[in-house]
Amino acid sequence: ELTRFNDWPWQHWASQQPSAIALLTDDSALTWLQLSEKITALAECFYQQGLRNSQTVILRGKNSPQLLLSQLAILRCGAKVLPLNPRQPELLLKDLLPHLDIDFVIDFDDGLLNLFSYPELQFIETNPSYPQQISHLPCFDHVIEQPATLILTSGSTGLPKAALHSMHAHFDSANGVLQAMDYQMNDCWLLSLPLFHVSGQGILWRWLLRGAKLAVKSACLIESLQGVSHASLVPTQLWRLLEQTESRSLTLKQVLLGGATIPTSLTDLAASKGIDCWSGYGMTEMASTVCAKRADGRKGVGQPLSGKQVRLVDNEIQIKSHSQALGYWFDGKIKPLNTLEGWLKTNDKGAYIDGEYQVLGRLDNLFISGGECVQPEDIEAVINSHPAVKQSFIIPIDDKEFGQRGVAVVDVSETQILSEIADWLKDKLTPYQFPVHFYRLESQLKSSGIKVSRKQVRDWVYNQ
Template identity: 50%
Template sequence: MTFSDWPWRHWRTQHADKPALRLEEETYTWQQLCMRLDGLAAGFQRQGVQEGDGVMLLAHNHPQTLLAWLALLQCGARILPVNPQLPHPLLDVLLPQMTLRFALVLNGRYDSDSLTALSMSDQPGEGGVAWRAERPATMTLTSGSTGLPKAAVHTCEAHLASAKGVLALMPYANDDDWLLSLPLFHVSGQGILWRWLQAGARLTVREKQPLEQALKGCTYASLVPTQLWRLLQSENRIALKAVLLGGAAIPVELTQKARARGIRTFCGYGLTEFASTVCAKEADGEPDVGYALPGREVQVVDGEVWIKAQSMAAGYWRDGALLSLTNPQGWFATRDRGELVDGRLTILGRMDNLFFSGGEGIQPEELERVIGTHPQVSQVFVVPLDDVEFGQRPVAVVECEAGSDITQLPHWVSDKLARFQQPVHWLALPAELKNGGIKISRRALQQWVRQSLRG
């Protein structure tokens, strides 16, 4: 599907009275959604928002966030979604580089002398600007191994290209309903939004509800394996047809249990710079992440994964200019170590993360995939600790469910990891390192580990 107007207006012309969006328990048809967005866009324009303006959207996922997002797009704004948990000192340094004019704060508080505060208010009229697929639409924060987070700029065209690739694999359409289970300040949450708009199906937004309740009536969801495990333990009927899994290795037992309940499971590999998913497959227990989706190209050069795609960001935004993502060969060099066998990509880990212990190479992500399959582990990081005898030894920093006993983990991994791979220390992830949703810095973790264990 190629659009000549805003996607929601396109679907209004196709089937105006078809349900399009559920916000909590309120349902909007495409016609009703367009009317609401026209009013909100007119309200933003009345407050001075013009095409090309940068707007910070500080918000968690809830119905107002989704409506504000779409209305700001319709104004032609360039949206920078920000996690309300991000430390304000970080924002004070980061935001001046983003060339913003406005701030819409729906959660928390952020005072700025340089940004004009917006409010959500409906105004009469049909607010907005003409659809241009090539217009910069979003600025999504990402982070490398060092320095400040960067903002990857995507056009609507790039987001829709990402959606088309995923929909070629996952048959989400017609009366299917995808739960917006991931925040819009993450590119994975934006991926859900654009798949909905590309497919003309349905989307559900429910705030702060238990997952099983939030999923009521939904046929598609993006989850981590732990969430799916919990769902499958319920004896209640689950309407899900398919789940896109991320965040950890996918155990075969999990996919089998899901299949027995009529749920297909998919997994893959994606990057912020490529508007979410690049490679994907139906989960089969194998360690690869599948084939490149339509519109993507992948190659491995000297062990490093290189990517080209229609969904690639236009660049990183800095001080009003776009900085190129590509190398001299025209590819994005990911710094991910990988193997490509018969078109199927396996991600081995970050090239920057490899370290050696007693002469043995340790790729932290390999250990993390194993430890992350423990049903009570929410996330895990393995970092090196300097050691006089071995050079470096692995240390595991884990976040577990409340009430879990971290001291049981060394025994659990004893027959799952080689002796040299087994962490010599197990530490609980401290709250101060969670960093408000931005990727946790391994460098900061390593420094914290060193201080914790060496005093």
Template identity: 40%
Template sequence: HNVNFSDWPWLHWTDRRPEHIALAYGEQQFTWLQVNDRVNAYAKQLTEQGVRESDLIVAVSANNLTVLWLYLASLRLGACCVILDPKQSGEQLNDKLETLAAKFIWLSEADLNIFADLPHEGAQQLVFTYNEKSLIAEPFTVIVCTQSGVEWQAKRLASIVFTSGSSGKAKAVAHNAENHLYSAAGLLQSFAYTAQDNWLLSLPLFHVSGLAIVWRWLFAGGQLTLPATSNVIEQLSTVTHASLVPTQLKRYLHERDISTDQHAIRLKRILLGGAVIPVVLTDKAKSLGIDCWSGYGMTEMASTVTAKPADNSAGVGLLLAHRALEIDGQSIKVRGASLGMGYYYRGTLRSMTDDNGWLVTGDLGEIKCAEALVDTSVDKSWSELFILGRSDNMFISGGENIHPEHIERILLSHPLINQALVFPREDAEFGHRPIAVIDAMSHISVCEMNNYLQYKLAKFMWPLNYYTLPNNINVSGIKLNRASVQIWFASLS
């Protein structure tokens, strides 16, 4: 299939495979015909509440069925639904509401109380009077939405996603449908996902990694499974596909180790990304028969830019179709058909690129042969991209460059360490020396760690000390927030 849909993707699939299961949520299943039905019904409700073409709707919500309908129904109306993390602080949320200046806001039932008295600049609050259960029993007729729908246009605004950004205010990245479809097309050229497969919505819709799952589903006409409980890990065995950050995979493998019920496991292919991916982790997943892929991407590019089936090299593979990548010094620059429309600010778009159309990612990397790095059991004679780390995380110790991510990768390969962040500490002799903040399953002494690092890391990179990550640290988003942990750490001394 190609990216040139002539109609709404869900209508496209309704025409071709109306009775195929498209969506599953707990016991509920929806065919493409029923998906189309729901989208139209929700669009009608939005219209009744005043939503029009080009309007912006904010939904403060974790993943659930209603927010998915709301997202699709907004598209159907030529409006755009922006999903925001309900776990962020009121201050962070206010910043985002200010950037968006949305006309409508929707709060999921579970989050209503928390944000009931948030100032949202007079945005009108949306409600749904509708009961999913009663709809199930209805005869499935396709409501042709003549008055309230707009025509499918691939270049119309289709999403706004905030990037966490290591410093400063979060930026709102705008994409159109075509950007998302090209992103999906490029990945799915090699990462197989068919109509029989179901992809778990294992990451939040307010992050590009979750949104990308929805667009791959729409692109491929596959099946999407919405987690029915908040325990995503529990449901991984029930689907064929998932996108995971490395810590999720680590938890899943741990739980699968101790689980007695290994029979009905369907999970066959996973896409990893978002942060440093330890090779020991992918090795273990592969040994269980999971086709494990390592990817590298970012919000601006609508997710994955490079990917490969995980192997014994720590690289992130090769460029996917419809993207371009250049390394300038060590600075990684990207562009292509999945690059977003711009940074959104109250109705206007600001360019994300330099004068030549490149997005400067802030990541440092190299393209090199993996051979020299690892054992020779796998013949790897091709070159691939290696991420060294973010340029703004790098520091200098005794004249040597230290990429915290490099140390973190080694720390994460330790069986007892779940999370690790490395920071510079001022040092009279060296300028700076590394310390680590970790989440470990049990206490590990500096001495034990030094033993572990002996043949893995040059001595100047050994952390001087290990601090326990507090569990009340900012948990919003899909990864540990480096800035929040650094602020917490600075407050200690």
């Protein structure tokens, strides 16, 4: 049974296990007591700079111990945090941020950007023995249900939306995962995905719920993994990792995968190298993982985690859970999610086959070619099964004869391989599925976030 906190989780663990290690960084290890003191001191410092309950702070930067501490201290003040990808295009932010009621910004990204006219909060390393007078900071009980995080999520059109979650929702999500996966107090989960994405937040809330260890490292993935037992990865990260780990022995015990289709060839390869994978399915609106199973050579994502309900309506996956976002934050209001009697309409195409759920693609990616329905993800799955392919996208373009036809954008190391792949596909696709062009996925399209944005790939194709 997992803890229900009566106090801030770090204060809870500081009293339960003061000298247990909480946080491992490049050059230090903090105990729960030390961590708790640092958070309180920083919260006090933010309060003195004017931060108050219910305000909103942009937290811009890559993962770092300072970024993590800042998030926790902002929450400690009863304020909301909006973690921001430092690579998020400026133009988009100019359109979006005025609608999000920002009060302060903390920018850990070294460089440019005078785009924010918001007052800055200074991150100051205070002396923990500094006299603390914290009675003006809120109690945990009073803020657990109130808005805590804003996580940007981009759809196929328009501006990104800011999904708003309470700490309660994050803990509910964490609880679901920890009922399935084994993450004990002595285990260490690497913060292997960014805090500006729900997958990084998921790591943080599981760590707080369990009172286990978290590693926040600045080295590359493979080096950062030394000594950790758990990590969350998107499939492309695990591919790259497995390519590099011929003979190295990893301490990694369990990897939670998600964010995109998880090929069984990937989890099989990982298993052959002694890495135990979990195949997960989740989304921002649900504060990360909804379904997960220990990878077993079959392509599904298993069953709903404890506390989650999943149903299929006209092939659409719909979900009900307490981890659901309160809504999308816009112009000072909470706009409702796309729900039907409390069920979130995901727009994901699903099926229930051989006793488990499968995620088959986005319903809004479907297009018609010569009267046939084409689901891009069906074709992508075939292309991805070629050993030289890391990922691929089928993008519909207008066609006089067929209405629309697909072109393929494929992540391969060299353009020459594309004709070989086209050849190899000849007996694997039906004619109406066959791409009319093959392009190589350019690296500029891979650099913006944790996933390649289909919308950006589409825009790129239209410019060819």
